[in-house]
Amino acid sequence: RVFCESYMKQIIGILVEQQPSKIGQHERSCVEESLELSVFLIAKDVQIQQQRGRNSSTSNNSTSSNSNNSNSNKSQSQLLDVLALVFNRKKSYYKGSKGWNVNHLSGLPEVRLRMIESFRSSGGFTALAAYLTDRIQTPTLFPTLELLHQILNAIADAVPSRATPNADAAAAANATANTAADTNNNNTTISIKEMEEDAILVGQAAMNYIASISDEAMRKWPTDMLHTVRYDLQRIFDRLVSVRRDQTYLFY
Secondary structure (H helix, E strand, O other): OHHHHHHHHHHHHHHOOOOHHHOOHHHHHHHHHHHHHHHHHHHHHHHHHHHHHHHHHHHHHOOOOOOOHHHHOOOOOOOOOHHHHHOOOOOHHHHOOEOOOOOOEOOOHHHHHHHHHHHHHOOHHHHHHHHHHHOOOOHHHOOOHHHHHHHHHHHHHHOOOOOOHHHHHHHHHHHOOOHHHHHHHHHHHHHHHHHHHHHHHHHHHHHHHHHHOOHHHHOOOOHHHHHHHHHHHHHHHHHHOOOOHHHHOOOO
């Protein structure tokens, strides 16, 4: 834990600035394996901090009725800031760099999407939604707007658009091709629904946090970053409105 909290951000920061076209296959594998491990560790750390907070609250509730204890007992994830690096689509490893052809970028954006899915499959977004919700009333413990933007932006990119019934019909038709295809389709459907649920939970936590901030405190926030976070939320719920209409009403 001490090593991760001390050095993970620096290491991941270096790795995501590598340019895939300028390093070999072995080096690319090292980068991607490190990113994969980092999102797994972050997901587990958020879960651990949530459990620590619950245990502390339970202990204090049995010994004291002081309401201030609930805030002091919230454990902070020191690794969460690393997500802002792993999920940042502008990093060189994902975006690449322009060569002689200005229209050609040599990055690997699919790796970023894979890291987002790895975080989800590790229970990261579910734990993160609970983590954010528990800190809504304590702004000093809530993640920064920049980190919130990177998280919401990643979710918006990962939630597939299922706006048209034709797409679902086509997918259903293809699913009958063979047994293997059926299994893969079922797994994909489950992943999509889980991602949608996680998107709603995290999105609602972000909206509740923004709504809880006083006008005076909000005036101190960078206006452009606040608009960016609101746009991220809109992107998420625009993708969900056709399939999760009831849950998206709060945003609109």
